[in-house]
Amino acid sequence: MASVKKKKCTRCHRTLPLDAFCRCHTARDGRNFRCRGCEKKAKARWYAIPVNKAKWRKWYAAWRAVPKNHERHRKASARWYAEHLGQSYQRNKATFFASARRRQMCKLQRRPAWVDEAELNAVYARRDVLVLKTGLPYCVDHFWPLQHRDFSGLDLPWNLRVITATENGSKNNRRPDEFYSPAKFRRIITKLDQLRQAA
Numbered sequence: 666m667a668s669v670k671k672k673k674c675t676r677c678h679r680t681l682p683l684d685a686f687c688r689c690h691t692a693r694d695g696r697n698f699r700c701r702g703c704e705k706k707a708k709a710r711w712y713a714i715p716v717n718k719a720k721w722r723k724w725y726a727a728w729r730a731v732p733k734n735h736e737r738h739r740k741a742s743a744r745w746y747a748e749h750l751g752q753s754y755q756r757n758k759a760t761f762f763a764s765a766r767r768r769q770m771c772k773l774q775r776r777p778a779w780v781d782e783a784e785l786n787a788v789y790a791r792r793d794v795l796v797l798k799t800g801l802p803y804c805v806d807h808f809w810p811l812q813h814r815d816f817s818g819l820d821l822p823w824n825l826r827v828i829t830a831t832e833n834g835s836k837n838n839r840r841p842d843e844f845y846s847p848a849k850f851r852r853i854i855t856k857l858d859q860l861r862q863a864a
């Protein structure tokens with residue numbers, strides 16, 4: 666068994682595994698000198714002093730006022746992803762293919778035989794039009810995810826929505842009733858219900 670590295674907290678003097686300490690890049694062992702619990706308490710004590718709170722507010726406002734070069738940041742991270750994701754794809758081609766195939770199979774399994782494929786394709790066509798028009802990455806999302814731990818949604822036209830890639834990425838396989846606010850969830854459900862009744 667690999668031995669877990671431990672460290673002694675300078676404040677509460679407990680010897681704890683390294684994970685119990687926050688990362689700190691200036692420390693020799695890369696970890697903070699006090700454990701997470703002590704750190705949290707110390708921060709709370711510091712912040713509870715009005716002078717400090719005002720100080721922090723000032724720092725934060727100053728940071729907010731600095732113009733951020735989003736465009737430069739976006740380009741740099743796009744470059745990084747293109748390079749690194751490309752490398753990982755080259756190394757793990759088989760895994761990439763396997764998971765793409767698994768997604769495809771899972772979709773087919775969840776598509777009832779009576780579904781009009783033209784209707785499904787129409788949703789994807791709508792996505793393509795949006796992408797062409799706006800130049801933004803839009804995705805087709807399964808509102809009730811196909812691969813959830815507790816249930817599986819179906820590949821039906823009234824379970825499909827065209828949303829931005831950002832929204833799709835953060836929603837992922839999450840339950841829509843947990844991801845969206847109750848009001849938005851109800852709005853979407855009503856719309857999808859109308860689609861279902863019209864079909």
Ligand SMILES: [Zn+2]
Pocket residue numbers: 674675676677678679699700701702703704
């Ligand atoms: Zn401690």
